[in-house]
Structures are given as C-alpha cells and as structure tokens.
Amino acid sequence: MIELYTDSSPNGFKITIALEELGLPYTLRHVRIEQGENRQADFLRLNPHGRIPVLVDHETGITLFESAAILLYLAEKTGRLLPTLPQTRWQAMQWLLFHASSVGPLIGQRVHFELESGEKNPAAIERYRQLSNAAFAVLDQRLASHAYLAGEEYSIADIAHFGWSHIARIIDFDFSAFTHLSAWHERVASRPAVRKGVSLPAPATGA
Known part of the structure; x- marks a missing residue:
C-alpha cells in the first residue's frame, strides 16, 4: 500500500x-x-x-x-511516464531537473515576494518576474517543436512543470504571451487524471 x-x-x-x-x-x-x-x-x-x-x-x-x-x-x-529510449528518457529527466532546480524555486520565490511578503520589495518582485518569465521562454521554445517536454511522449517532466503552471494560472501569473507553453498547459490540463489530481486533497485557491 x-x-x-x-x-x-x-x-x-x-x-x-x-x-x-x-x-x-x-x-x-x-x-x-x-x-x-x-x-x-x-x-x-x-x-x-x-x-x-x-x-x-x-x-x-x-x-x-x-x-x-x-x-x-x-x-x-x-x-x-518515463520514456524507454535513452535519448527521450534523458530529455525527460533533463526537463524534470530543470523544473526542480529552476522553474519551481523561481516561481516559489516570486509567490513569496509578490503575494505573501508583508513588506513589499519592488526590486525582488521585479527580479523574480524577470527570472520566471525567462524560464517560461525556455519552456516555450522547447514546446514550439515538441508536444511534450521529452518529445512526443507525455512524462513525469510534464507533470512536474504542470504542478506550478496550474498554480501560476490560479494566482494570475500570466504566461499567455508564451503561446506554445499555454497550448501545452491546456493539453495537459485536459487529461482526466490531471483534472482529478489537482482536486486532491482539495483544490488550490488564490487566497
């Protein structure tokens, strides 16, 4: 169990x-x-x-x-959820680690400075807006020529990134200018398991 x-x-x-x-x-x-x-x-x-x-x-x-x-x-x-061919398998792990080391922490810091910190720090807010948008641009470039981050196969890399893109949408961190990233987000969001997964243990809110 x-x-x-x-x-x-x-x-x-x-x-x-x-x-x-x-x-x-x-x-x-x-x-x-x-x-x-x-x-x-x-x-x-x-x-x-x-x-x-x-x-x-x-x-x-x-x-x-x-x-x-x-x-x-x-x-x-x-x-x-992890490709078997070495080239695509390592692409999945690479993008998973890109999320773990860059995208997740950057958006997390942006959430802190932009939404949670009682004392606003304009320089920090602008820094993390720029850094998160730069990360979005990297993802957008990758997804311009691939349906999913590892290639054409949905993987744990997509699940990792979606966890934060889902929250970014809820709290109005707009990434709509990144059209390929936005299309990927909608593609992943439409999966039944994803719709159920983001409701457990309860849906997130922007509060």
Missing part, C-alpha cells in the same frame, strides 16, 4: 496527478500546512525538512520526500 502525505500545493499536485495517471491505489493523508501539521513530530520523522509531499510505499519499505524523487520512483516502479 502507498500512503501519500500532501496538501493542496503545486508540489503535492505533482504526485496526486502521477498516482492518478498510473492508477496506483494509495491512501491520502492530508497534511494541513496552514495549521502547522507539517511541523508535528510524526510528520518530521518522515521528512525532517517539514515539507510535503512524502510518499511511503509499504510494499517496498521505501519512504521518500522531494517531488522529483517521488516522480522518478513511481516511474521506475511502474515502467511508465
């Missing part, structure tokens, strides 16, 4: 989407970050960093945090 500890966040949605795409049975454990449940001792034993998501696979005895690691684990466990 798989247990997923998560909340309604971009990183959490990546894993609910993947599990729904793969059709793996799992038990959802809602960790309410706004109530500080991610700082309770039981959760910190699973992830000392106090972040969601955390996946516990009781069948294999493996516990993982970090969404990119969980996505790779699920793909390896099932033999799905």
Whole structure:
C-alpha cells in the first residue's frame, strides 16, 4: 500500500496527478500546512525538512520526500511516464531537473515576494518576474517543436512543470504571451487524471 502525505500545493499536485495517471491505489493523508501539521513530530520523522509531499510505499519499505524523487520512483516502479529510449528518457529527466532546480524555486520565490511578503520589495518582485518569465521562454521554445517536454511522449517532466503552471494560472501569473507553453498547459490540463489530481486533497485557491 502507498500512503501519500500532501496538501493542496503545486508540489503535492505533482504526485496526486502521477498516482492518478498510473492508477496506483494509495491512501491520502492530508497534511494541513496552514495549521502547522507539517511541523508535528510524526510528520518530521518522515521528512525532517517539514515539507510535503512524502510518499511511503509499504510494499517496498521505501519512504521518500522531494517531488522529483517521488516522480522518478513511481516511474521506475511502474515502467511508465518515463520514456524507454535513452535519448527521450534523458530529455525527460533533463526537463524534470530543470523544473526542480529552476522553474519551481523561481516561481516559489516570486509567490513569496509578490503575494505573501508583508513588506513589499519592488526590486525582488521585479527580479523574480524577470527570472520566471525567462524560464517560461525556455519552456516555450522547447514546446514550439515538441508536444511534450521529452518529445512526443507525455512524462513525469510534464507533470512536474504542470504542478506550478496550474498554480501560476490560479494566482494570475500570466504566461499567455508564451503561446506554445499555454497550448501545452491546456493539453495537459485536459487529461482526466490531471483534472482529478489537482482536486486532491482539495483544490488550490488564490487566497
């Protein structure tokens, strides 16, 4: 049995989407970050960093945090959502890591400075707007000639990026000028597993 500890966040949605795409049975454990449940001792034993998501696979005895690691684990466990041909397989991993090292952290910082920080810092807001738009431009260029980030095959790289593009839409971080990225977003958003995944454990809001 798989247990997923998560909340309604971009990183959490990546894993609910993947599990729904793969059709793996799992038990959802809602960790309410706004109530500080991610700082309770039981959760910190699973992830000392106090972040969601955390996946516990009781069948294999493996516990993982970090969404990119969980996505790779699920793909390896099932033999799905990661291309088998070396060239496209490494493209998927490359774009997954681009998300983990660049896109996710950049949008996360933009969220902090633009929406969450009580004291506005115009220089930081402008910096992270520019950096996130530059990352969007890189994705847009890639998607101008490929249906998905690894090529023509939907993969965990798309799931990772969609977690944050979904939130960007909700909180009005406009990327409509990037037409190929926008078309890709709609393509991924139309998948039934994606529609269900972003509703678990609850839909995100712009609040």
